[in-house]
Amino acid sequence: MARYAITDIHGCAGTFKQMLVNLHFSKNDKLYILGDYIDRGPDSKGVLDYILELQESGHQVHCLKGNHEEKMLLSRHDVNQCRNWLKWGGAETLESFGVEEITDIDQKYFAWMEALPNIIELPDYVLVHAGLNFLVPDPTVDQYAMRWIRNWYRDINLTWLDGRTILHGHTPLSEEDIREQLKNLLDEDNERAQYLDLDNGCVYEHEGRNQLCVFNMDTKAIHFLENCG
Ligand SMILES: [Mn+2]
Numbered sequence: 001m002a003r004y005a006i007t008d009i010h011g012c013a014g015t016f017k018q019m020l021v022n023l024h025f026s027k028n029d030k031l032y033i034l035g036d037y038i039d040r041g042p043d044s045k046g047v048l049d050y051i052l053e054l055q056e057s058g059h060q061v062h063c064l065k066g067n068h069e070e071k072m073l074l075s076r077h078d079v080n081q082c083r084n085w086l087k088w089g090g091a092e093t094l095e096s097f098g099v100e101e102i103t104d105i106d107q108k109y110f111a112w113m114e115a116l117p118n119i120i121e122l123p124d125y126v127l128v129h130a131g132l133n134f135l136v137p138d139p140t141v142d143q144y145a146m147r148w149i150r151n152w153y154r155d156i157n158l159t160w161l162d163g164r165t166i167l168h169g170h171t172p173l174s175e176e177d178i179r180e181q182l183k184n185l186l187d188e189d190n191e192r193a194q195y196l197d198l199d200n201g202c203v204y205e206h207e208g209r210n211q212l213c214v215f216n217m218d219t220k221a222i223h224f225l226e227n228c229g
Pocket residue numbers: 036066067068129169170171
């Protein structure tokens with residue numbers, strides 16, 4: 001049994017599926033996905049369908065809500081939100097569903113997204129999409145920050161964290177920067193480095209990005225898979 005974390009798939013269904021093949025992902029394993037399943041990439045519908053299929057067949061896939069899911073949910077009833085969402089990669093999402101209007105998408109996808117939590121707390125990990133607002137005494141109160149916050153590492157409250165590690169996505173990093181964060185995380189003398197950003201910008205065709213990153217939460221090994229969609 002293994003526990004894995006990945007994030008920010010952004011419509012890269014082919015890469016996501018290949019990743020699970022490479023992991024030999026089975027019903028004995030757990031997969032945590034930290035949000036942003038959709039937008040920008042070529043097959044957002046394919047990503048959602050695959051996750052739903054895995055969950056329905058009894059695989060342990062636990063999903064968080066990302067800011068892109070929030071934006072899509074808001075776009076159903078708000079013209080201005082929808083205009084922004086289309087520019088943020090929502091147009092590609094509509095295309096993957098083969099529809100022109102967001103209201104033509106099957107309700108089951110919205111119901112699934114609406115039910116997603118913003119945080120999963122485990123004995124050894126805290127999982128969020130973007131990060132935590134440590135400027136308030138209890139960071140679990142600020143649910144908005146969990147989906148949107150950036151540049152929050154300096155504020156981490158180690159007392160609240162209580163020895164756990166924060167895994168998140170949302171801010172794309174190069175492979176080199178992710179490996180550096182992991183090195184700091186594993187360095188016992190570096191007690192403030194209790195975080196790991198797993199977003200390697202799978203959907204972005206930049207040097208050092210364009211890969212899906214998976215973290216084994218038990219062995220603490222990290223693997224990168226080049227976008228193959
Ligand atoms: Mn995001």
